[in-house]
Amino acid sequence: MKIVEVAFDIxxxxxxxxxxxxxxxxxxxGVRVRVPFGRQKKVGIVVSxxxxxxxxxxxxxxxxAVYDTTPLLNxxxxxxxxxxxxxxxxxxxxxxxxxxxGLPLKYSYPxxxxxxxxxxxxxxxxxxxxxxxxxxxxxKKIYIRIIQSVKDGSILLLFPEVSIAEEYYEQIxxxxxxxxxxxxxxxxxxxxxxxxxxxxxxxGLIIIGTRIAGFSPAQDIKTIIIDRGNDSAYSEQQTxxxxxxxxxxxxxxxxxxxxFIGEAAISIKExxxxxxxxxxxxxxxxxxxxxxxxxxxxxxxxxxxxxxxxTDTISMLEETxxxxxxxxxxxxxxxxxxxxxxxxxxxxxxxxxxxYPMTLSDDGKSLLCxxxxxxxxxxxxxxxxxxxxxxERVYGIEKIFRRLKEYYPDFRIVKFIGGxxxxxxxxxxxxxxxxxxxxxxxxxxxxIIINGESFLNIPDYNSEEIFFVMLNxxxxxxxNPECKILIQTRSPNLEVYKALVENNSDIFYSRELSIxxxxxxxxxxxxxxxxxxxxxxxxxxxxxxxxxxxxxxKGYDLFYSGPSFPPVKRGKGVWKYLLRFKDEFxxxxxxxxxxxxxxxxxxxxxxx
DNA sequence: TCTTGCGAGTAA
DNA sequence: TACTCGCAAGAC
Numbered sequence: 001m002k003i004v005e006v007a008f009d010i011x012x013x014x015x016x017x018x019x020x021x022x023x024x025x026x027x028x029x030g031v032r033v034r035v036p037f038g039r040q041k042k043v044g045i046v047v048s049x050x051x052x053x054x055x056x057x058x059x060x061x062x063x064x065a066v067y068d069t070t071p072l073l074n075x076x077x078x079x080x081x082x083x084x085x086x087x088x089x090x091x092x093x094x095x096x097x098x099x100x101x102g103l104p105l106k107y108s109y110p111x112x113x114x115x116x117x118x119x120x121x122x123x124x125x126x127x128x129x130x131x132x133x134x135x136x137x138x139x140k141k142i143y144i145r146i147i148q149s150v151k152d153g154s155i156l157l158l159f160p161e162v163s164i165a166e167e168y169y170e171q172i173x174x175x176x177x178x179x180x181x182x183x184x185x186x187x188x189x190x191x192x193x194x195x196x197x198x199x200x201x202x203x204g205l206i207i208i209g210t211r212i213a214g215f216s217p218a219q220d221i222k223t224i225i226i227d228r229g230n231d232s233a234y235s236e237q238q239t240x241x242x243x244x245x246x247x248x249x250x251x252x253x254x255x256x257x258x259x260f261i262g263e264a265a266i267s268i269k270e271x272x273x274x275x276x277x278x279x280x281x282x283x284x285x286x287x288x289x290x291x292x293x294x295x296x297x298x299x300x301x302x303x304x305x306x307x308x309x310x311t312d313t314i315s316m317l318e319e320t321x322x323x324x325x326x327x328x329x330x331x332x333x334x335x336x337x338x339x340x341x342x343x344x345x346x347x348x349x350x351x352x353x354x355x356y357p358m359t360l361s362d363d364g365k366s367l368l369c370x371x372x373x374x375x376x377x378x379x380x381x382x383x384x385x386x387x388x389x390x391x392e393r394v395y396g397i398e399k400i401f402r403r404l405k406e407y408y409p410d411f412r413i414v415k416f417i418g419g420x421x422x423x424x425x426x427x428x429x430x431x432x433x434x435x436x437x438x439x440x441x442x443x444x445x446x447x448i449i450i451n452g453e454s455f456l457n458i459p460d461y462n463s464e465e466i467f468f469v470m471l472n473x474x475x476x477x478x479x480n481p482e483c484k485i486l487i488q489t490r491s492p493n494l495e496v497y498k499a500l501v502e503n504n505s506d507i508f509y510s511r512e513l514s515i516x517x518x519x520x521x522x523x524x525x526x527x528x529x530x531x532x533x534x535x536x537x538x539x540x541x542x543x544x545x546x547x548x549x550x551x552x553x554k555g556y557d558l559f560y561s562g563p564s565f566p567p568v569k570r571g572k573g574v575w576k577y578l579l580r581f582k583d584e585f586x587x588x589x590x591x592x593x594x595x596x597x598x599x600x601x602x603x604x605x606x607x608x
Numbered sequence: 609t610c611t612t613g614c615g616a617g618t619a620a
Numbered sequence: 621t622a623c624t625c626g627c628a629a630g631a632c
Contacts, residue, residue, distance in 0.1 A: 006620085010619085011621060014619090038622085038624085
């Protein structure tokens with residue numbers, strides 16, 4: 001008797017058996033079906049059809065409906081889903097739905113595809129990873145050359161954002177005409193399924209899209225190109241929390257095809273790959289890039305009026321403005337609140353619920369927690385040492401923006417918020433690192449980073465790398481060799497700054513790599529972040545102990561376990577903690593364990 | 609005694 | 621995940 005195995009978008013790594021009923025002729029691996037599931041009805045994906053000889057009909061429920069006339073996923077994508085569920089600790093169903101979850105259930109099947117039968121993939125017999133490290137414009141030209149070099153096959157070209165993908169789609173549609181298709185998650189549903197079916201049936205396509213296009217069902221993919229692979233948009237935020245570059249690399253090895261990753265700046269992992277000779281590389285020589293300078297910030301050097309600037313910064317700013325040059329100001333702190341700190345003992349006023357430093361209200365009379373929204377009165381005395389010197393003048397973007405407008409009423413000052421439309425008529429633009437996106441759009445003459453340490457003091461193992469890569473990206477994006485990047489800092493002697501000022505990346509990378517190796521951090525060892533739901537501390541402690549006992553029992557060597565981050569919101573929080581394994585471990589084991597304690601697991605999160 | 613909120617269990 | 625069940629504390 002035929003039994004249909006179905007997987008669901010639920011954190012249960014199990015297949016569920018159903019009777020095909022009258023749908024037997026229409027059921028294939030890779031079609032979606034509607035089935036009874038407990039008291040609910042659910043949509044699942046058929047993962048296999050098996051034969052059971054002595055099956056008892058009444059042990060099974062029957063399929064209620066079949067949605068697709070052809071499989072939406074081929075064997076290669078099933079294998080990819082298997083990889084994703086193992087590496088990122090999700091169920092197979094969650095991985096499958098990550099690929100096709102956005103497709104509509106009801107749609108009309110284009111008649112032109114009806115007579116075709118599924119073609120087999122044609123494998124190329126080589127596989128290699130390339131890094132293209134070039135300025136934006138040059139990279140995009142190289143991509144065209146790569147596309148032209150591919151004969152008889154499809155190419156996947158991924159971009160971090162919808163808008164960039166659309167822009168490139170427009171550009172190359174002029175050259176390659178109707179071979180080019182666009183696929184991303186913001187397309188209307190009917191368009192999504194139309195393109196999906198086109199990718200299944202048509203050959204020789206140039207598929208432009210965002211991370212979801214990495215799951216294209218095209219059967220004849222010959223090359224995958226990922227633009228700016230370091231971009232955090234390539235990390236999925238929902239389970240399975242996959243990384244597009246890793247997924248693409250797996251797919252390329254499977255298909256034996258080359259992978260190209262284009263970057264404006266190189267990450268630690270890529271640097272290691274280069275050193276090991278794992279990648280071929282086309283390097284940009286770094287000439288004609290802006291220079292980086294540090295400016296020492298101390299109580300003596302800051303300006304009396306604009307206390308977030310050192311006086312030297314102000315003279316350069318004014319000089320630039322008088323020459324009609326454009327200025328970009330980066331700051332890593334949103335809003336207008338002052339961040340509190342005791343100047344004597346460095347006490348940071350942690351919230352007693354969330355443990356994150358609290359901020360001072362505008363009137364200075366109370367403390368606010370930006371996570372749980374707790375408000376407590378503030379008596380301007382440090383509870384740790386009793387000092388009255390509390391409340392450092394560190395401003396958020398909003399405050400700096402307002403002060404600058406007051407101080408320079410004759411200049412056009414704009415506050416940049418992500419996704420905002422900008423026109424050319426500004427002199428100063430201020431914002432968080434999102435401003436990076438428009439550095440290449442206009443000609444900037446000066447870039448100011450208000451406080452380098454505000455990027456570095458993030459309690460994250462990779463904060464220095466993120467800062468370093470960001471600065472190198474800025475250098476690469478800014479199309480003006482005369483431009484200067486100023487970093488205001490209290491510690492100009494830090495190695496990161498030296499490497500940037502001297503334009504010597506090797507110092508930074510080799511030092512950073514040796515630290516990572518010593519402490520078992522990526523790229524040498526994976527970090528496993530485990531988040532446990534629930535607010536009660538003792539429940540969390542129990543579950544944590546369960547995990548740690550299990551790991552001990554299995555004989556895995558933990559390099560590090562902890563710290564515990566308390567829930568962020570009162571009533572609905574999630575406890576987090578981190579694990580780093582010294583050796584290999586069985587991912588299936590950890591997955592089972594995670595399901596047992598109702599935890600979500602993430603591999604090498606961008607932010608801890 | 610009725611209401612509500614949470615934790616545990618389970619889905620074929 | 622999304623749902624139900626059952627228990628137990630709080631409202632009246």
